[in-house]
Amino acid sequence: MKKVVLITTGGTIASKPKESSGKLDSGAMSGEELAELCDLPKGIDVEIDSAIQKPSIHLTGDDWILLKDRIEKHFENPNVDGVVVTHGTDTLEETAYFFDLTIADERPVVVTGSQRSIADLGSDVYINLRHAIYSASHPDLRNCGTVVVFNERIFAARYVKKEHASNIQGFNAFGFGYLGIIDNDDVYLFQKPINRENYQVNRSLPRVDIVKCHIESDGVVLDALAKAGSKGIIIEGVGRGQVTPTMMPAIKRCIEQGIYVVITTSSEEGSVYPTYDYPGSAHNLHNEQVVLGRDFDSKKARVRLSVQLAAKENVYF
Structure with a gap:
């Protein structure tokens, strides 16, 4: 019998309404409660690890390292075919990419969540969790790194992004598409990532911040972040990677202080390139x-730079 470990971290997929307000309490349910309410696949041994119960925007870098360590601990068992991590959708893409960079095991790590709570009409909790478990146990997903399973699709962690705030088609990979699908509980993989990267991270992540560029941007935020102790700054520029000229003096000051500065683009597709x-x-x-x-989009660039600095590796993109 195949074996999958289900690690739960909270989010909408584990939420239920608060009596006081009627609004959702994100992460209110434990992993055991969630599994009890869902029709988990038969024929797969699912071990529950209720790790964290938080809204995903409340997660920290230390939570990421705790989860990474738990996943690696479960992978010490050779009988485990894969791991599923349930997660709030707001920061799911960031956590998935962190796992992709830091977990070296060839067995799949599958991250999933839901856009609607388990009590909502048309909830996607049941199908996303079910599909994630089937995917984690499937041999074709070995050596794919971490993937995101959502709305019957399998996405590479490197490119997946939340594309809608509430629709059940919540995630996409602009310009790259999905790796495969799950249809009637059968997993079909059409493509795999060519390269995998791995970094050894066993310490707290350094502070890395994001600054978004717009018309009339200046260096005030950059100088403030340098003063606050930022070790790296991702600038989300425009087009091929442009910023305002009024940002340049502060960018130079940051680099002189030993702060890594990375320029990305706000465009959904295309690369930063020295065209102009x-x-x-x-x-x-x-x-x-x-x-x-x-x-790289700015959030994935932030994860990458944080991991490279924590691993004391050369910074490159």
């Missing part, structure tokens, strides 16, 4: 030792 030559262009930024963040 003017103050604030990617070419100008690169000449000032800013790291070009390729096609």
Whole structure:
């Protein structure tokens, strides 16, 4: 019999209404409560590990390391075919990419959640959890790294993004598509990531922040973050990776203080590239030792830089 470990962390998938307000209490249910209410797949031994009960925006880097350690501990058992982590959708893509970078085991880690609570009409709790368990036990998902299973689709953690605040089609991978589907409980994988990266992280993650660029952006936020002790700053620029010229003096000050600065793009698709030559262009930024963040979005870039710094590895994108 196949064996899957189900690690629960809270989120909408484990929520229920508060009596005082009638609004959802995210993460109110334990893993045992959640599993009891759902029709888990027959023929698969599902072990419950109720790890955290929080809204996903309340998670911290220390929570990520705790979860990573628990997953690796479960993988010490050779009989475990895969691990499912249930999670709130608000930060699910960040946690999934952290696992993708830090868990080296070839067996699948599958992250899932729901857009509607278990009590809501048309809830997606049951089907997403069921599909995640089938995916985690499927041999074709070995060596895919961490994946996200949502609304019958399988996504690579590297590219998946939350695309809708409430619709059950909550996630997508713009420009890259999904790896496969689950249809009538059967898993079909059409493609796999070519490369996998892994970093050894056993310590707290350093502070890394995100700054979004817009017309008339200046260096006030950058200087404040430097003063607050930021070790890295992701700048979400525009187009090919441009910022305003008024940001450049503060960017230079950050780099002089030993803070890593990475430039990304706010565009859904396409890469940062030194196409233009003017103050604030990617070419100008690169000449000032800013790291070009390729096609990473700002949140994934933040996870990557945090992990590289914690692992004391060279920073590269």
